[in-house]
Amino acid sequence: MPPVAPRSGDAIFASVERVNAELFTLTYGAIVRQLLTDLEEVEEVNKQLDQMGYNIGIRLIDEFLAKSNVSRCVDFKETAEVIAKVGFKMFLGVTATVTNWDAEGTTCSLVLEDNPLVDFVELPDTCQGLYYCNVLSGVIRGALEMVSSYLNGRLGLSVDNLVSMKTEVTWIRDMLRGDDAFEMQVKLVKQVPEEYPYKDDE
Amino acid sequence: MANTACFMIVSKNDIPIYEAEVGAAPRKEDAAHQHQFILHAALDIVQDLAWTTSAMFLKGIDRFNDLVVSVYVTAGHTRLMLLHDSRNDDGIKSFFQEVHELYIKTLLNPLYLPGSRITSSHFDTKVRALARKYL
Numbered sequence: 404m405p406p407v408a409p410r411s412g413d414a415i416f417a418s419v420e421r422v423n424a425e426l427f428t429l430t431y432g433a434i435v436r437q438l439l440t441d442l443e444e445v446e447e448v449n450k451q452l453d454q455m456g457y458n459i460g461i462r463l464i465d466e467f468l469a470k471s472n473v474s475r476c477v478d479f480k481e482t483a484e485v486i487a488k489v490g491f492k493m494f495l496g497v498t499a500t501v502t503n504w505d506a507e508g509t510t511c512s513l514v515l516e517d518n519p520l521v522d523f524v525e526l527p528d529t530c531q532g533l534y535y536c537n538v539l540s541g542v543i544r545g546a547l548e549m550v551s552s553y554l555n556g557r558l559g560l561s562v563d564n565l566v567s568m569k570t571e572v573t574w575i576r577d578m579l580r581g582d583d584a585f586e587m588q589v590k591l592v593k594q595v596p597e598e599y600p601y602k603d604d605e
Numbered sequence: 606m607a608n609t610a611c612f613m614i615v616s617k618n619d620i621p622i623y624e625a626e627v628g629a630a631p632r633k634e635d636a637a638h639q640h641q642f643i644l645h646a647a648l649d650i651v652q653d654l655a656w657t658t659s660a661m662f663l664k665g666i667d668r669f670n671d672l673v674v675s676v677y678v679t680a681g682h683t684r685l686m687l688l689h690d691s692r693n694d695d696g697i698k699s700f701f702q703e704v705h706e707l708y709i710k711t712l713l714n715p716l717y718l719p720g721s722r723i724t725s726s727h728f729d730t731k732v733r734a735l736a737r738k739y740l
Contacts, residue, residue, distance in 0.1 A: 425713075432715025439716070523713035525725050530716055 412492025415471055419493065428522045435535060445532040452534070456541020464546040467493065479591050480504070482550075482568075483511050486543065495519060503588075512575060513543075515585040526579045535579050540572035540587055609672065610689045610740050611640035612732065614708065616720045617682040619648065623723040627736035643667070644686050647674040651684055662698050677701035683708065691740060700739035707731055 434455075438448045471489050476482040480501075487499035496519060503512040520536050534540075547568045569592045576582035614623040626637060647667040654663055655678045667674040675697055677685040685701055685708070711717055711728055723729075 429713065429715065436715045523710055524716060525711075525714050525727060527716055527724060 412471070412489040412498070415489070415493050416496060419470065421496075424496075424519055424522070428519060431520055431538075432524065435533075439530065439533075445530055449532070449534050449537050452537035453541040453544075456538035456543075457545035458541075459538070460542040460545020460547075461549045463494065463542060464549045467546070468550070478508065479568075480508055480511075482547070483513070483589065486546075487513050490546075491515070509591040511589055513587045513589060514576075515587075518578070518585050521579060524579060531580075534574050534577065536577075536585065537574075540574065543587070543589060544570050544572050608690055609636075609640075610687065610691075610736065611637070611644065612688075612704075612736065613641070613644050613686045614723065615648065615684045615686060618720060620720065622683075622721065623728070623732075625729065625732055625736075627733060627740065640672075640688050643669045643672065644674060644688055647676070647686065648684070651676050651678065651686075655682070662701060664694055664697065675701075677705060679705060679708070687740075689740060693740065696739040700735055703735050703739075704732055707735075 435448070435452070438451055439445070442448050442451060467490060471493060473485050473489060476485060483501045487501045491497055491499045491513075497515060497517045499513040499515045501511050502514055504510070518536060520539070524535060526533060526535070547570045550568060571590045571592055573588050573590075574586070575588050576584055576586035578585055609628040610626075612623075612625045612627050613621055616622045621641075624641070626640070650666050651663065654666060661679065662675070662677050664675045665673050666676055671690050672688050673690070675687050675689065677687075679685070685704055687697060687701070689697065691697075707728060711723055711725060712719060714725075717723075717725075
């Protein structure tokens with residue numbers, strides 16, 4: 404029998420290695436600062452942060468699954484809960500809440516009341532279009548894209564049963580723009596079995 | 606609250622990065638220039654004094670008629686300068702210490718370039734509130 408999935412990341416958070424919060428915040432700030440200098444366009448910085456997040460996500464998911472002992476999620480709702488309660492706690496030290504489900508259960512919002520990335524940060528007039536935490540949305544997108552293929556591999560499913568979890572993550576609320584919390588909308592775009600583009604008898 | 610007070614932050618390269626008239630008296634256009642002038646003139650005295658003492662708070666280093674200049678020099682040699690007509694030393698010291706704290710927070714903002722103008726409205730509001738409280 405598989406171990407019971409933890410419903411909170413507290414225990415894992417207590418056991419993983421941590422770094423000083425200010426060092427973390429300022430390091431991330433330095434990255435964003437450098438991207439703004441290098442790319443000049445705020446739009447480009449948003450894209451780059453998302454791409455960096457994606458690259459982090461596709462690696463981070465392995466670490467997450469290895470350490471967190473979560474069992475297989477049966478549906479997207481459970482997946483979202485695990486991200487919010489275990490994932491965020493494990494890597495950021497905060498928990499998110501999941502709200503605003505749509506009728507089909509494919510779109511939800513992750514709400515962060517507290518975000519260690521934005522301590523000290525204030526957007527100047529020149530960076531108004533910047534999604535400062537865009538790296539987070541990239542991480543979720545990347546992680547969810549990998550999680551399905553990982554599970555399929557573990558369950559011994561053959562490749563033609565592969566299920567792909569493609570998501571779109573957009574920011575709804577941003578504290579740096581004067582909102583009261585951070586809200587990411589996670590939309591499950593498709594979760595269809597991938598098929599070969601050809602048939603066996605051809 | 607003091608009748609006349611002008612607060613200014615001068616970066617270590619002698620560039621003013623923040624200015625505020627925080628007095629209760631109705632502001633006059635020419636007075637603002639005069640206040641700037643007095644504060645800028647006091648910079649030379651700060652330069653000489655700063656290295657003779659280990660204290661950050663230098664009170665009453667210069668005067669002009671009934672106006673007094675007090676200065677707080679941070680470790681990074683940014684100077685917080687206040688022109689005032691009140692004699693409330695403790696209040697002024699507390700004001701400087703709290704503004705110093707605010708200034709550090711601003712410095713920690715990765716999107717703020719050290720030595721550039723402080724344009725944050727949040728900072729401005731906070732400084733004015735502190736001025737009302739202590740001066």
